[in-house]
Amino acid sequence: MSHFADVSEARAFLAANPDIRRVHLLFTDVTGTFRGKAVQAHELEAVYRTGRPLPTSTLSMTIRGVDVAEAGLLWEVGDKDCTLRPIAGTLVRCPWIAVPTAQVLLAVDPTSVPAIHACPRAALQRVTERLQADGFHPVMACELEFYLFDRERGPYGELQPARGFLSQERPAQSQVCHTTAIEDMAPFFDELYDCAEAQGISAETAISEFAAGQWELTLHHKADPLRAVDEAIMLKRLVKALAQKHGLLASFMAKPITEESGSGMHLHVSLGDEAGANQFAGTEPDGGPLLRKAVAGLLDTMQDAVAVFAPGANSFRRFREGSYAPTTKTWGIDNRTVAVRVTSGDPATRHIEHRTAGADANPYIVAAAVLAGLHHGITEGLAPPPAIEGNGYDQPGEPLPTDWRDAIARFDASIVLRRYLGDDFVRIYTCVKRAECETFMAEVSDRDLLWYLRDA
Numbered sequence: 001m002s003h004f005a006d007v008s009e010a011r012a013f014l015a016a017n018p019d020i021r022r023v024h025l026l027f028t029d030v031t032g033t034f035r036g037k038a039v040q041a042h043e044l045e046a047v048y049r050t051g052r053p054l055p056t057s058t059l060s061m062t063i064r065g066v067d068v069a070e071a072g073l074l075w076e077v078g079d080k081d082c083t084l085r086p087i088a089g090t091l092v093r094c095p096w097i098a099v100p101t102a103q104v105l106l107a108v109d110p111t112s113v114p115a116i117h118a119c120p121r122a123a124l125q126r127v128t129e130r131l132q133a134d135g136f137h138p139v140m141a142c143e144l145e146f147y148l149f150d151r152e153r154g155p156y157g158e159l160q161p162a163r164g165f166l167s168q169e170r171p172a173q174s175q176v177c178h179t180t181a182i183e184d185m186a187p188f189f190d191e192l193y194d195c196a197e198a199q200g201i202s203a204e205t206a207i208s209e210f211a212a213g214q215w216e217l218t219l220h221h222k223a224d225p226l227r228a229v230d231e232a233i234m235l236k237r238l239v240k241a242l243a244q245k246h247g248l249l250a251s252f253m254a255k256p257i258t259e260e261s262g263s264g265m266h267l268h269v270s271l272g273d274e275a276g277a278n279q280f281a282g283t284e285p286d287g288g289p290l291l292r293k294a295v296a297g298l299l300d301t302m303q304d305a306v307a308v309f310a311p312g313a314n315s316f317r318r319f320r321e322g323s324y325a326p327t328t329k330t331w332g333i334d335n336r337t338v339a340v341r342v343t344s345g346d347p348a349t350r351h352i353e354h355r356t357a358g359a360d361a362n363p364y365i366v367a368a369a370v371l372a373g374l375h376h377g378i379t380e381g382l383a384p385p386p387a388i389e390g391n392g393y394d395q396p397g398e399p400l401p402t403d404w405r406d407a408i409a410r411f412d413a414s415i416v417l418r419r420y421l422g423d424d425f426v427r428i429y430t431c432v433k434r435a436e437c438e439t440f441m442a443e444v445s446d447r448d449l450l451w452y453l454r455d456a
Helices: 007-016 041-050 056-060 120-133 179-184 186-198 225-245 289-309 314-318 363-379 404-413 415-421 423-442 446-452
Strands: 022-028 034-040 052-055 081-086 101-108 137-150 203-208 214-219 248-251 265-272 331-333 340-342 352-354
Touching (some): 022 081, 034 041, 041 081, 041 101, 052 056, 101 225, 137 225, 214 225, 225 248, 289 404, 404 423
Parallel strands (some): 331 340
Antiparallel strands (some): 081 101, 137 248, 137 265, 265 352
């Protein structure tokens, strides 16, 4: 299954868009950060013919852009180049940029060793192909939560929810699903939907979320998980770019405000058969046999995968009772207080909503871990515990890791996730996250001084 485009895509695009002057070449490293280059339009065909070289070490940098030598992609390989190639269907205009500009997503060419072992998109592709080989065809959609803030901080350095464009008033409290809030931000969301349509991103429902200034956008489900996540990646870039254009700051940080809710990334997934029929469909109140095995696999791998779902120190601040973020590995039918929610609507659309990941996580790796858990549960014939009814926060369950170091160690030691994601990928991701963790924990922050400088 190849997702790389040939040069005909570039030629057709340039013929239809002769005004394009520059093209942004974008790929995501293991942290989910965009990296790449900007090229002139006349260079695009060469990118499609032979790929584009970039230092292999760029795949294993921390979120702060610092090389992690322990990952083995720097000095051991002489910091040689790897080849990245354009992903089919992702060459699109960037309507928000004044100078006519396009963008295209890249992924590592499979022949580029050892860089291919660190490519998040390649990890998702490997897991997807493994399910497809067994007759399971994942159908996936992403939901992303984020905040819109003013770029200027408040008088005490606090983040301030963005003022409404129409009312010029700043929201002061939660207004979940408030239609007036959507109307007040119409200039932003109208342009967002227009740009998403121009880029082929299937953006659907927008709602005001649980906190002032917090929003959620959903994407239409796709029979190709790679395309579903490509669109999530593209949507994050679009939201941030348009926010900047409108004088705002968009943040997918997991927990930007202590007293407010965190931002999650919910993955909706089902399994189709060769003809596209939903294999999770059924009228059983607690899900059919295949769905229950899949749920059991997700629960069995969840604690090991928390380092993927919660990739940084701030990520763990999202896991709080009563926050709509799970704290234990639990599941339920149409229940938003658990980690794995099984929908209860039309039986033909029955699917799983995985609610553990934060919006700060790398969508490719999250999707790979989720699909690995599904397949693990099915192939091993696992059975889940009883479904949670009522408030999941009030009921017993195995807790998710709450310490960043512990989560990294569990991921590193996971036999199941190593089997699906690959030993090299797990090793590289672990090295990067350990480097981030040690640097973050060693830094003396303002909070240290506030708490301890005078009274310790």
